[in-house]
Amino acid sequence: MQAQVKYLIIGQGLVGSWMCYQLDKAGISYKIVNDETIQSASSVSSGVINPVTGRRIVQTWMIETILPYAVKAYTELQEKLNIHIIQEAPVILLHPSEQMKESFNYRMTHENIYLIQQDPTAWTPYFNAQYGVGGISECYWLDVNKMLATWKAFLISNDHYINAHFNMNEVVLLENKVQWKNITAEKIIFCDGIASMQNPYFKTLPFAPNKGEALIIKVPGLPNQNIYKNNISIIPWKDDLFWVGSNYEWTFSDSLPTSSFKEKMVESLEQFLKLPYEIVDHIAGIRPTNTQRRPFVGVHPSQAQLAICNGMGTKGCSLAPYFTAQLLEHLEKGAMLDPEASIERFSSILKK
Numbered sequence: 547m548q549a550q551v552k553y554l555i556i557g558q559g560l561v562g563s564w565m566c567y568q569l570d571k572a573g574i575s576y577k578i579v580n581d582e583t584i585q586s587a588s589s590v591s592s593g594v595i596n597p598v599t600g601r602r603i604v605q606t607w608m609i610e611t612i613l614p615y616a617v618k619a620y621t622e623l624q625e626k627l628n629i630h631i632i633q634e635a636p637v638i639l640l641h642p643s644e645q646m647k648e649s650f651n652y653r654m655t656h657e658n659i660y661l662i663q664q665d666p667t668a669w670t671p672y673f674n675a676q677y678g679v680g681g682i683s684e685c686y687w688l689d690v691n692k693m694l695a696t697w698k699a700f701l702i703s704n705d706h707y708i709n710a711h712f713n714m715n716e717v718v719l720l721e722n723k724v725q726w727k728n729i730t731a732e733k734i735i736f737c738d739g740i741a742s743m744q745n746p747y748f749k750t751l752p753f754a755p756n757k758g759e760a761l762i763i764k765v766p767g768l769p770n771q772n773i774y775k776n777n778i779s780i781i782p783w784k785d786d787l788f789w790v791g792s793n794y795e796w797t798f799s800d801s802l803p804t805s806s807f808k809e810k811m812v813e814s815l816e817q818f819l820k821l822p823y824e825i826v827d828h829i830a831g832i833r834p835t836n837t838q839r840r841p842f843v844g845v846h847p848s849q850a851q852l853a854i855c856n857g858m859g860t861k862g863c864s865l866a867p868y869f870t871a872q873l874l875e876h877l878e879k880g881a882m883l884d885p886e887a888s889i890e891r892f893s894s895i896l897k898k
């Protein structure tokens with residue numbers, strides 16, 4: 547049967563899910579194609595929204611705008627789906643070195659909004675923390691897998707979802723529309739993570755994919771309302787499990803878990819965590835990072851039927867709700883895209 551929609555979305559990771567949510571909210575017709583055999587970065591993400599970043603503990607890009615937007619959006623989504631997916635979870639910083647402690651103390655007194663003091667004795671039953679303890683407020687933890695699964699069920703029950711592999715070779719580009727199999731759409735929006743690196747229209751964008759791994763562990767007795775950070779992070783996962791990671795590998799041959807990562811994490815856990823634990827899983831994925839650390843959002847400069855929302859890098863949880871909404875405003879109302887995120891900045895290389 548022939549189907550006609552305004553937008554065809556490719557990929558149901560965080561970005562594709564949010565793209566569909568924005569379309570749904572606006573009452574605009576769409577279908578989404580997702581290849582369930584391809585592992586998404588979203589499914590291994592620890593689901594953290596953290597307003598500060600890096601060893602220098604500086605504020606994350608656009609966080610004053612992005613954070614309230616994301617919290618409101620995830621809260622709206624959880625109400626719509628009647629599930630619990632977002633939780634405020636302060637970061638307990640168990641300083642890994644004297645230098646990190648000094649960095650934290652410096653930031654506490656210089657342009658600090660999110661850093662807080664912590665009672666160090668509260669954490670000594672659980673962790674070795676010889677360099678002291680600090681904290682970050684206004685952090686959030688998301689149950690990304692619950693969100694993706696429940697949103698997929700919604701998409702299926704409303705006849706939006708197609709479990710299939712999308713291949714650009716099967717697309718017929720017509721004037722002002724596209725045809726893919728039995729679907730005609732005005733535009734395709736690529737939300738397919740690192741797969742866009744193979745897309746003939748978007749492959750020249752400066753993607754620089756980054757592999758990350760995590761152990762999933764069981765730690766009886768460790769409070770699961772916080773995120774714990776030392777050289778590694780221990781983050782609530784689901785039920786009584788915790789996510790432990792990560793690494794940032796720029797050179798890799800596949801997306802599989804490695805024994806070297808596992809050994810490194812075990813070594814860190816032995817030094818850092820005082821409670822007994824059990825490893826129950828080891829996961830890995832590839833982040834759609836890029837050399838500029840800014841999203842790729844917008845319409846192809848010479849193929850107006852093709853748009854992209856990608857390049858969320860290490861921050862897909864916080865950036866996806868905001869930039870999918872911005873892209874839709876741009877497509878529907880001609881609103882300006884953030885110049886730092888707009889792919890207009892790559893116009894000349896995209897036209898090649």
Ligand SMILES: Cc1cc2nc3c(=O)[nH]c(=O)nc-3n(C[C@H](O)[C@H](O)[C@H](O)COP(=O)(O)OP(=O)(O)OC[C@H]3O[C@@H](n4cnc5c(N)ncnc54)[C@H](O)[C@@H]3O)c2cc1C
Pocket residue numbers: 556557558559560561562579580581582583584585586587588589590591592593594595710711712713737738739740741757758759760791792830831832833834855856857858859860861862863864865
């Ligand atoms: C270990 C790790 C930890 C992370 N932790 C965090 C964190 O705590 N906080 C945070 O904000 N970010 C985190 N990230 C980054 C975050 O996961 C990404 O920014 C985000 O998931 C990117 O979402 P996406 O939708 O662009 O891509 P993806 O999640 O990769 O989704 C792409 C989708 O496209 C589909 N697809 C691909 N090709 C095709 C095709 N040809 N046909 C049909 N479907 C296709 C795939 O099946 C997939 O579902 C982490 C990443 C990793 C790897």
